[in-house]
Amino acid sequence: MxxxxxxxxxxxxxxxxxxxxxxxxxxxxxxxxxxxxxxxxxxxxxxxxxxxxxxxxxxxxxxxxxxxxxxxxxxxxxxxxxxxxxxxxxxYTGWRPVSSLPGVKTRYEGVDLVVLRENTQGLYSGIEHEVTPGTIVSLKVSSRDAAKRIARWAFDYVCNAGRRRISVCHKKSVLPLADGAFTDAFFRVGQEYPFIEQEAVSLDDVAMGLTHDPSRFDVLLMQNLYGDIISDLCAGLVGGxxxxxxxxxxxxxxxxxxxxxxxxxxxxxxxxxxxxxxxxxxxxxxxxxxxxxxxxxxxxxxxxxxxxxxxxxxxxxxxxxxxxxxxxxxxx
Structure with a gap:
């Protein structure tokens, strides 16, 4: 074929x-x-x-x-x-596998993780306007349906790829509604996959944890802007x-x-x-x-x-x- x-x-x-x-x-x-x-x-x-x-x-x-x-x-x-x-x-799914390669020397060895990024919403929705001269408002869109959709994709991926754990990343301390809804949708879908390890980790702890010990993570699930940044950080762990x-x-x-x-x-x-x-x-x-x-x-x-x-x-x-x-x- x-x-x-x-x-x-x-x-x-x-x-x-x-x-x-x-x-x-x-x-x-x-x-x-x-x-x-x-x-x-x-x-x-x-x-x-x-x-x-x-x-x-x-x-x-x-x-x-x-x-x-x-x-x-x-x-x-x-x-x-x-x-x-x-x-x-x-x-809607940004899929970025990150693995160490033979002959590519970096500070880290044996890196093997995946970043999954919600691609269609968040601050990349492109909704912004000038409310007063010199003051710009950009809207971060976060819907339950979009969160559940990518969560299900992530769980199915973990099952098919033989991986073990998903860490959903968030800034709920600053954005309790938007990031809280994303995290809640993840765990709601996760109830259908009780054999997959599931955890919520703040974006701060993810960034710190990746630089200390990337092997701590398996699959990272996050919203648009977070995924854009963290996926590049992860690329830096294995050579760029x-x-x-x-x-x-x-x-x-x-x-x-x-x-x-x-x-x-x-x-x-x-x-x-x-x-x-x-x-x-x-x-x-x-x-x-x-x-x-x-x-x-x-x-x-x-x-x-x-x-x-x-x-x-x-x-x-x-x-x-x-x-x-x-x-x-x-x-x-």
Missing amino acids: TYRITLIPGDGIGPEVTGATCRILEAAGAPVEWERVVAGAAAAEEQGNPMPDAVLDSIRKNRVGLKGPLATPKGKGYRSANVTLRQKLKL LGVVPGANVGDRIAVFEAVHGTAPDIAGKGVANPLAVLLSGCLMMDYVGERRVAERVRRAANDVLEEGRHITRDLGGQADTATFTDAVIDKL
Whole structure:
């Protein structure tokens, strides 16, 4: 069976890292036919919209997408292309697995946790206005239905992934209604999963605990802004945004993506590290049921990292994008 998958190359280094990922997946035998579409800064310039309807329609049709980093032009009134994508397609779960990699030296070893982020509400709802000159109010939206929806996704994920515990993160001491509702919905759904360990942890304790001992946590569930920040902190535990995968998932649609930025300073130089998009592509293969392809690619990438001879500059090596890509393909 061949899967037709929407490909958004992205801006900056996006075309380079997604191109490398497509080459490796093809070499690994991934049965994929790509449907390429344009979004981000390029789409804004060409079509006046960083997230055109044609992109959304393509993903709705194919139900799976792979996305490079997108830039939204500043100061022109455009809304974030990434936020628009998540909200229009109801991709309510931000899924960020974080694991230590062989050959990538950091202060921590054996990190293996998952951050799940509610993608559609919170302060990213985009509801703000100027109440008096110089005074801005931004509304944090938190609904019971959205909280229960992602809580159920989290519990089902833990069951299927063989994990043990979910920690719901909050700031109830400051936001007793909004964060209290999110936490209450989590435990209400959790009553249906009595065999999964469940706890509520303040965001302060999560941040402190991650820097002291990341192994204390298994799956972290949190609201939009918290998840945006904490997921990047967790990436720093294992080497940075260039080595962690990510995805935005709804009930019927999933988009797998680079979690790093467009890196315009190195765009077009052929030196970008494609690992984050490559590992996101592996998540995508898992999602569509091609687990053997995903595991082959992970093993090959891990072998290259462990040897350390063909790694990119951000990881302490001298290899360019093509050299790293060829090395992974050779391992396959």
